[in-house]
Amino acid sequence: MEKPSILIIDDDKAICDACFQVLTQEQYSVEVSQDGVSGLERIDDFKPDVVFIDLMMPGLSGAEILPRVREKDPFIMPIVITGFATIDRAVESMKLGAYDFLPKPFTPEQLRIITRRALDRRCAAMETARLHHEKERMRQNFISMVSHELRTPLVAVMQYLEVILSGSAGNVADAQLKIVERMNVRVTELLKIIDRWLKLARIEDIHLKDEFVEFDLSAVIRESIDVVREATGKKNVAVVFESGVANSTVCGDREMLKEVFTNLIGNGIKYNREGGSVSLSLYEKPDTLVLDVSDTGVGISEADIPRLGEEFYRIKRDATAPGIGIGLAIVKKILDIHGGELEIESKLDKGSKFSVYLPKRKTKGAA
Numbered sequence: 418m419e420k421p422s423i424l425i426i427d428d429d430k431a432i433c434d435a436c437f438q439v440l441t442q443e444q445y446s447v448e449v450s451q452d453g454v455s456g457l458e459r460i461d462d463f464k465p466d467v468v469f470i471d472l473m474m475p476g477l478s479g480a481e482i483l484p485r486v487r488e489k490d491p492f493i494m495p496i497v498i499t500g501f502a503t504i505d506r507a508v509e510s511m512k513l514g515a516y517d518f519l520p521k522p523f524t525p526e527q528l529r530i531i532t533r534r535a536l537d538r539r540c541a542a543m544e545t546a547r548l549h550h551e552k553e554r555m556r557q558n559f560i561s562m563v564s565h566e567l568r569t570p571l572v573a574v575m576q577y578l579e580v581i582l583s584g585s586a587g588n589v590a591d592a593q594l595k596i597v598e599r600m601n602v603r604v605t606e607l608l609k610i611i612d613r614w615l616k617l618a619r620i621e622d623i624h625l626k627d628e629f630v631e632f633d634l635s636a637v638i639r640e641s642i643d644v645v646r647e648a649t650g651k652k653n654v655a656v657v658f659e660s661g662v663a664n665s666t667v668c669g670d671r672e673m674l675k676e677v678f679t680n681l682i683g684n685g686i687k688y689n690r691e692g693g694s695v696s697l698s699l700y701e702k703p704d705t706l707v708l709d710v711s712d713t714g715v716g717i718s719e720a721d722i723p724r725l726g727e728e729f730y731r732i733k734r735d736a737t738a739p740g741i742g743i744g745l746a747i748v749k750k751i752l753d754i755h756g757g758e759l760e761i762e763s764k765l766d767k768g769s770k771f772s773v774y775l776p777k778r779k780t781k782g783a784a
């Protein structure tokens with residue numbers, strides 16, 4: 418394994434020599450630079466793990482060097498060397514990205530300890546980043562596997578079934594046709610589940626915030642009601658919407674927020690009773706718009722509420738209701754991206770209230 422490398426940037430030659438001596442004894446590879454410009458240049462070739470930077474130097478000061486060190490390698494551990502009188506400055510340098518600071522005068526032991534600690538910290542940070550990267554790679558592989566190895570062949574199967582059903586592959590006896598029809602229904606359901614899961618998995622990938630636009634939330638709520646009504650036309654549940662907000666402009670992704678509302682209204686209908694209702698009420702708080710989606714349905718027990726929104730979590734009683742427990746997970750992720758929140762209140766057999774909190778669009782000039 419390569420020796421850890423330490424760079425010291427300090428215009429005080431005595432300090433440089435002393436640090437050099439102590440740290441080379443520890444079997445580190447050590448270099449010194451006596452001004453900021455050459456110190457920064459050394460970083461490119463020497464690629465140190467830890468850099469000691471004197472705050473008070475002629476020319477480029479430590480405070481000027483610090484942000485540039487981090488730009489070169491975000492895992493470098495910069496440590497500021499400072500006189501007693503400049504503790505405030507040291508705090509300031511931590512804000513600029515220093516990992517720690519070493520007040521003068523310091524003992525060899527203090528130098529050894531702070532260096533060891535910075536090296537350990539660097540290893541831990543790099544390992545965390547590596548694991549994060551690995552996890553992300555596995556997630557991407559899984560998404561691509563579901564999409565190509567599961568979804569694509571299923572689409573092909575569905576297309577073959579449709580060819581048989583259309584009669585263009587020849588006559589099929591009635592009894593066989595019924596079986597093929599059932600197969601078609603099952604495969605279509607399976608595809609829907611896969612597509613919903615893929616949607617959930619991809620929400621995180623889309624850099625939505627770059628594409629956020631301003632729009633009127635009330636209009637999207639009304640459209641969502643229409644979409645759900647069309648899909649659940651037969652069920653005898655009334656949906657009513659009231660808005661107490663004059664200006665309901667928000668900034669976000671219109672289609673994604675529509676997905677939030679269609680999920681909540683759809684659930685309000687699905688888990689309701691015959692002749693029940695779903696009431697939507699939009700109102701405002703100082704920086705937030707709130708939409709309550711209240712229903713007169715079966716309700717949710719206190720024990721179940723905290724688990725809603727976990728992927729694939731369904732309440733046991735729902736065996737016969739269509740669904741796979743992904744809707745609320747999608748809702749939560751979308752709200753998260755928008756800086757919003759979901760709050761759930763419910764009483765078994767009485768009904769539930771799902772409250773969506775969304776930040777109001779900031780007026781120009783506001784912080």
Ligand code: ADP
Pocket residue numbers: 680684685686688712714715716717725726730731732735739740741742743744745746769
């Ligand atoms: P599903 O596709 O199963 O409906 P969701 O993530 O939308 O998945 O919902 C998860 C679970 O939360 C459902 O199985 C249901 O038990 C419960 N739930 C969601 N909305 C309501 C509601 N309005 N009333 C009662 N239970 C609900």
